[in-house]
Amino acid sequence: MxxxxxxxxxxxxxxxxxxxDRLQIxxxxxxxxxxxxxxxxxxxxxxxAVIAKYVDIDDEKLQISVDEANGFEVLELNLVLPxxxx
Amino acid sequence: MSRVxxxxxxxxxxxxxxxxxxFSTGLALKGYKVAVIDFDVGLRNLDLIMGCERRVVYDFVNxxxxxxxxxxxxxxxxxxxxxxxxxxxQTRDKDALTQEGVERVIEQLKEAGFDxxxxxxxxxIEKGAQLALYFADEALIVTNPExxxxxxxxxxxxxxxxxxxxxxxxxxxxxEHLVLTRYNPSRVEAGExxxxxxxxDLLSVKLLGAVPESEDVLNASNSGMPVIMEDKSxxxxxxxxxxERFLGEEIEHRFLTAEKKGLFKKLxxx
Numbered sequence: 001m002x003x004x005x006x007x008x009x010x011x012x013x014x015x016x017x018x019x020x021d022r023l024q025i026x027x028x029x030x031x032x033x034x035x036x037x038x039x040x041x042x043x044x045x046x047x048x049a050v051i052a053k054y055v056d057i058d059d060e061k062l063q064i065s066v067d068e069a070n071g072f073e074v075l076e077l078n079l080v081l082p083x084x085x086x
Numbered sequence: 087m088s089r090v091x092x093x094x095x096x097x098x099x100x101x102x103x104x105x106x107x108x109f110s111t112g113l114a115l116k117g118y119k120v121a122v123i124d125f126d127v128g129l130r131n132l133d134l135i136m137g138c139e140r141r142v143v144y145d146f147v148n149x150x151x152x153x154x155x156x157x158x159x160x161x162x163x164x165x166x167x168x169x170x171x172x173x174x175x176q177t178r179d180k181d182a183l184t185q186e187g188v189e190r191v192i193e194q195l196k197e198a199g200f201d202x203x204x205x206x207x208x209x210x211i212e213k214g215a216q217l218a219l220y221f222a223d224e225a226l227i228v229t230n231p232e233x234x235x236x237x238x239x240x241x242x243x244x245x246x247x248x249x250x251x252x253x254x255x256x257x258x259x260x261x262e263h264l265v266l267t268r269y270n271p272s273r274v275e276a277g278e279x280x281x282x283x284x285x286x287d288l289l290s291v292k293l294l295g296a297v298p299e300s301e302d303v304l305n306a307s308n309s310g311m312p313v314i315m316e317d318k319s320x321x322x323x324x325x326x327x328x329x330e331r332f333l334g335e336e337i338e339h340r341f342l343t344a345e346k347k348g349l350f351k352k353l354x355x356x
Contacts, residue, residue, distance in 0.1 A: 015278055016279055020288065027236075
């Protein structure tokens with residue numbers, strides 16, 4: 001049996017690599033949420049309200065985050081407008 | 087000068103109490119005066135792992151609540167001089183611990199001349215776990231090479247960095263050490279288990295040591311003896327290395343590669 005496992009094992013994707021890839025994505029996401037300033041959720045809501053006055057958008061489509069780049073704090077807003085508004 | 091060391095992990099069942107017992111025993115064997123405190127109120131187990139469960143009269147909560155003195159509650163280890171255990175309460179709930187009470191006990195231990203105060207954290211990220219890490223100078227992050235354990239360790243690292251006394255006072259951060267337990271080098275080599283390097287990469291914490299998965303750990307807890315005292319065991323040697331490295335010795339990491347199997351075993355054995 002061990003011989004069979006050994007031969008079959010060569011073809012299977014290594015599960016440890018899968019674990020690492022999944023964790024890398026997950027931890028990056030959870031860290032950015034953890035380090036986000038307290039005011040972010042409320043600010044996000046207010047920005048959404050302003051945009052909604054002019055464009056019909058989906059709540060989920062606005063991504064907002066605070067990052068640090070080259071010693072500056074950067075507020076990043078990312079919004080994809082719906083097709084029919086173009 | 088006293089150092090407060092928390093043994094924490096977020097996830098349960100990864101080896102916090104096993105590590106607390108062996109680490110504190112190892113430090114005491116080196117001649118330091120050590121107190122190890124069980125913060126898992128309601129689910130005490132450190133006493134059982136260290137083999138002093140029948141000698142608990144007063145516990146940590148009694149001292150915090152002023153019902154017993156620290157001297158009355160500290161249990162002196164029968165085997166090793168300079169090692170003292172402060173058991174958790176089995177009957178009270180976790181709200182019985184207060185930050186002021188814990189601080190008072192830790193200050194008293196410092197005044198009593200303890201070199202190391204080891205705080206064995208409960209699982210989770212609730213009050214008990216937060217109190218266990220709040221006063222820490224250093225932390226052992228006990229992690230298994232497994233996805234949920236790594237994720238929970240990352241979570242607890244975030245709490246160490248944001249909610250400890252050092253963080254709140256803006257002092258130098260808690261020194262973090264990774265202790266990887268239940269490590270199985272042959273499964274790592276087969277690509278079935280996260281490697282030490284993977285976990286170091288993911289958590290960005292310096293490795294203090296890896297403890298190989300070992301049957302001796304269960305045998306040791308069955309008999310109420312910290313596994314570090316089972317001299318011939320690989321787990322014991324790994325914990326001794328961990329203690330040496332913690333004290334500043336440069337020791338090469340061991341138990342990271344699998345023992346070579348013969349061709350016969352490789353083909354027909356499991």
